[in-house]
Amino acid sequence: MKFRNMLLLAAGVAAASGTFAQQAQPKPETLIKWRQSAYQVLAWNGARIKANVEGQYNKDEVVRAANSTAAIANSGLGALFAPGTEQGKGWHDTTVKPELFKDPKKVGELAGNFVREANELAKVAATGDQAAVKAQFGNLGKTCKACHDEFKNKD
Template identity: 50%
Template sequence: MKRLIASTAAGLLALSLASVVLAASLSPEEQIKTRQAGYAFMGWNMKKIKANLEGDYNPEQVKAAANAIAAIANSGMGALYGPGTDKDIGSVKTRVKPEFFQNMGEVGQIARNFIAKADALAAAAATGDEQGVAGAFAELGEACKACHTKYRAD
């Protein structure tokens, strides 16, 4: 078990470092598009979990969706908020507010909380316990809302 945890941690660290390097090689326009794709994919998986909680609960489907969310949350998405990504670029629009870039300490705390809640959802989903998933799902939704409310334009 310790070996599994260590190898998982090493893998996540490598993924995060690779994400930072990759993000640095992307233009601001590509960074915006990439982060939007990541958030769209997380949103799609959130909708799958919500549908399961409101209908017939399929633990394997929920587990797969929760793992996808956790993987993206842990992928180093913060690196996609590089210089020049604070405003629209040509046809690529962003809804990030300028305040996001002025409060990086708070944004970092919000992001760390989001990652923790995504990991907690994946852990709950791994047990197959619907009530545990429902609670973790609600907490992840609140973590999303914390950033959207303050740093995302309508």
């Protein structure tokens, strides 16, 4: 399953999404807006989890945030990096480096790490163990940073 996700993500980045083949393919600007939005939802969930592991812990909220994170990680974000979206403006100019579109193997590896740790966080969140969630949240954060360092320009 993990390897399959990695493949799906890599394939999504390497090739155009076939989903919209029968219909008008969304404009590159729309895809960029959607991907910028997806990462903002991840940021929201991350902020909530951070607040919980550093302060008063609400298991239900952490579960919701972790499940949402995992579902987005598993949602096939690669399709939002379709050819044609190398440059352009969604909510703002894309901050993706051109290298992302040229190295599907590396992207697949980093994306696979992200998916794996996000799914693990959802499992750990279900236990309600604050310390374990804090540790796993750290592991997830490392996979975010690794990809940003490689493929994201500074805002």
